[in-house]
Amino acid sequence: MSNTGVVFPTIDLGEVSDEILNQKLREAGERLGCFRVINHGVSLSLMSEMKKTVMDLFERPYEVKVRNTDVLPGSGYRFRPSETNPNYEALGLLDLASPQALNTFGDQLDASAEQRFLSFFSCLVSKWYGTLIYVLIIFREIMLKYAEAIHGLAKDLSRRLAESYGLADTTNFFKSWPIQFSINKYHFKPETVGKVGVQAHTDFGFLTILQDDENVGGFEAMDPSSGTFFPLSPLTNSLAINLGDMATIWSNGRLGSVKHRVRCEAKTRFSIVSFLLGPVDTDLEAPSEFVDDEHPRLYKPISNKGIRSLRVTTNLIDGEALKHISYE
Template sequence: MQIPVIDFSAFLDISSSIDTKLETAKKLDKACREVGFFYLSGHGIDPTLFSEMLSNAKQFFATASREEKDEIKVKPSGEKSGDDSRGYRLVTRADAGYEAVDFLRELESEGPPYTKGLGRNQWPRTPASLRSIAEEYTTHLVALGVAIMKAFALALDVPEEIFSSRVDESFWQLRLAAYPGCKKGPDQVKSGLYQHSDFGILTFLLTDEHKGSLKVLAPNGEDWISADPIPGTLICNIGDMLSIWTDGIYKSTQHKVLHVSQDMRISIPFFFDPNWNARIEPVLGNVEKKSKGKGVNYKDIFTGAIKYPY
């Protein structure tokens, strides 16, 4: 299996004909039906912004003191400023090891205390440029996510409004993650992330130059292939929510991280998800199947997936 590289520039070009846009949309459609992963080029984002995101994230994880990390650690909902989801966390498990900082779209809330997921972002003090760079990056990816949803609607021949009305206030999540270098010896801790599929709509992944760490399950359900970074592209995969939305026609593919390099790996996934109050129901497939209540409320899926402590 090969993960396709899709040039999205024609779809973003306002001068492109509908036939040209449809050609690009069909390439996305094919990748989502057959693989569930694709590389996206022609996304319109300045590569300098990619470099700045990676360097800021690396600087934080490599230089921030334990006290600074603890200042912004994830706190349980019910505690002042806690919502189970925003901030720094360190994950050490038998099958996984990494550290991360999570930021999510901020919504109006009754808190503090905050409902799960609906708190306020906790930004690191250093590096000083991290917040402004991350907010600029987020703005670009939200717009890109909306554009890709329009492409999906075109390829699937469904009204654009079905998708666009449920992502116009996307409850996005930006994660800065660091996988520690793998030190040899009897006390070696695994660096990675367990096998899973993403629960949202679409994930945009930016990583550093390390190869062999991200593994994607092939369609045969047995082989694992490496999704190595390609300079200037974003690694994209669809999530369970989009699979539900398309009645299983699009595949949310299992993947995992197993980092074996002795150097730290920086990974920055951006999860483009539905609006907080969106109801997601199948828009394709068997009419009788669609009548059996397969729809889900996004906020229920999100709150069910977020667990504290990690």
Template sequence: MSLNTDVAFVQEDKDSGSFSQKPHRSSLRPVPNVQELVRNDPLQVPKRYIRNEEDMPKEADICHHLSSEIPIIDVSLLSKGDNEELRKLDLACKEWGFFVMINHGVETEVMQGIKDAADKFFELPIEEKNFIAVPSAQRQGYGFNQAISEEKILDWSDRILLGLYPYRHRKPEVWPPTPLKEAIEIYGSEVRHVAEELLRSLSLIMGMEKDVLLELHQELAQFLSVAYYPSCSMPDKVLGLTPHSDKASITILMQDDGLTGLQLKHEGKWVPVKPIPNSLVVNVGDAIEIWSNGMYKSIEHRVVTNESKARLSYASFFAPHEDAEIEPFDQMVLNSPESIQIYKKVKYGEYIKEGISKKKFYEKEQIEFAKIGS
């Protein structure tokens, strides 16, 4: 999840349903459209995208052989309360913070429908896509707004970010035209059912009744990011997405088939998450890490680029209501080493705003705010 997505989870303006962060305009520069940069000059990579050498992937730090060890969870078994599959889910959240879901219930036609519609949208001329460009001081829509500081190294990507649920988060004026609009509605609704089932299973493995986590969310906020990662003539110099952990409860990601870009951090190494047809990838977010007293980890992840082909990804973020208070469950504290509580009670909206104000968007910086004694 990026800065733009984090801001969208906080609602301060009750009329507009968005959180308005007033930037210092003197330190900001417009953000170019990466897809247009590549269209105009495939060899051009502006300085604002070039990373320091120490920030770039090194082959010695990438464990390709661990890709096959990322846990695979069968959602159809979870929904039946299968004890073995629940045990696998528990281990996946503890040891990886990432897992792949199969038999999740989202129809192949629905998944392919949003992929086809997104492909058509990103093929449109920039003038047509800009009809739903992100307005000033907002984060929803196509592309990024202008609130990006001059010193920030930019990600090699463009995206659409939309609030889906609850309806008050929606900004109809920045929704894309049909067929993508209809495909998002259908896919968003289907993947929401999967998220609800997953949260019920997480409640069970935390030792609670299955609906506890859903009820604690008050509302299950849902945002969708459709990210476009263009090919890059210098893939060893840029990143499609800066390393970070997600600030929500869970993220459900659909990848392009046959093209690997996502990498997760596991025991200090980076592991490519290879696409499995008709699967969905899940990662634990900061909210679940706090509720679990650190037993389930929100894991750093990043996106790398390639020289030959663009790729798309579809990330659905599910988060608590901004007024929801989150703190470790008693039983998770008791099961922790020496039964010590690591995280304090925080209001979710305050947690997000703290990250914004301190600019703690990347790696695992922000969750330090929720630790006792911070």
């Protein structure tokens, strides 16, 4: 069931008051587990360049795309036809913040060498005709700029959420967490338009930054108070933020892990998704500031690898896996 009475909260990160901004982020995180941000520091030109790059990558031959292998399950190339989504594809890498991972991603897809040639060729054509033409920026440069901007935004949002609860010295706490990166292409069949193409689920990480298709809708989030879904309408130069299972564990249940899904649309839809996961080698648990006599600890400590494995073994992807690590 869909509900048009609830809308994605839109939060202006250019708010002059840190206290007011942090409170808005916290309220949206507790009430819905999701919100949309504007004035987020990722330039519109960079977002547009990234979208063009994504569309180009999906045009590469299948034998090139399959070189994008998994580091962890779901982190590489995926082609998973289904009844509603017969042409779904995804490419990805494990850590957007790692220059080495970005280089490997480019090497796998032959992106950098080809883009360098096109960039050089375009410059020659420009000089020959004496006109200004579009010059392709090399793949690695676009990815590095995008990675830096998204990593900075993820750290800033996490820090602000922590500060809204009175936690201090959190900058380094989130700094080392990997950011799994996924680009998706949805192309639904005409007869399935309006149906659910991607089933409702939560994300297992801490928070997700979604650059949705500015021309095609379909993304919906669930209002936890009513169980109904509401749409994320396309809005240029905005980014959607979803909180995941790790945020619920870290906040001792205060922040929601939003259930969301994708409804079939008539046009091809692209999405660019960055998942701030959680600690790699250590377990995550709620800081002591979240725990007292009135708020006993809800969840057992667990790592990013542990929550991912738990969701797979229980086949619970909608937040219900958290019951398996609950103290209650």
